[in-house]
Amino acid sequence: MQAAQLSPNEARGGGTLPMPAVPAHNGMDREFIARNQIVERYLSGRLPLKGAQDFERYCSQHPDLLDEIGLSDRITAALRLLESGGRAPPWDEKPKPWWERLPVLIGAAGLALMLGIVALVLVGKLAARDHRIGSLQRQVAVHALDPTVSTRSVTVIPNRDTASTRSLLTIGGSSAEMADLKIDLSWTKATDFRVTIDRLDQGRVAVLHNVRKDSNGMLHIGLNSSALGPGNYMFSIDALNWRGEPAPIAWATITIAH
Secondary structure, three states: OOOOOOOHHHHHHOOOOOOOOOOOOOOOOHHHHHHOOHHHHHHHOOOOHHHHHHHHHHHHHOOHHHHHOOHHHHHHHHHHHHHHOOOOOOOOOOOOOHHHOHHHHHHHHHHHHHHHHHHHHHHHHHHHHHHHHHHHHHHHHHOOOOOOOOEEEEEEOOEOOOOOOOEEEEEEOOOOOEEEEEEEOOOOOOOEEEEEEEEOOOEEEEEEEEEEOOOOOEEEEEEEHHHOOOEEEEEEEEEEOOOOOEEEEEEEEEEEEO
């Protein structure tokens, strides 16, 4: 087998030597492999398909050729070169994007499941709250004040130092009653007051503006015991100056029973 010959023009012009073709027959031998750089062309992928098949067939019939051409050393050097360049070996699996990795998928599925459970719980709570609000609204709409069967006049001595949750008296009971609360404010020179009524641990019930005490120094508040729910109520009393500015001066807590 002979290598391809250069034309006279190519030899004189010093142009690039053409790549010799691999013979179509199966006459490949060591001399041909060395002369035509078959190993380098095979490793670089520049060998035609037929030539690559012939070379592989020859290597399978002459395995000692692999030791002669130092194929193991070439592969080792190529791997070192890949490692120095930060490239993974060709047989390594390419790293998956972070969103395709199993821990991320499991975490996302767990988060979605947790959010779904939270959403179901919140929906259930909102539905229960709406039902409760609707029930209370219906009760308020249909509830009427109970008629009072008695009227009781009670003098209340408020606490002048600080607010206290200790109840001073109880009104109401098995039947509704009308309580005339007479809050003793004879000790202050103020005549006009603001009374704020709060249900303890719940919220504000009412604010009475510009309430004036009588000549005996008593502040009168009439209250139907069925108008408010059972519980403890604090009356906060603010004195109003000539500008209408409030200043806290007394507190009293009463209990309403049904």
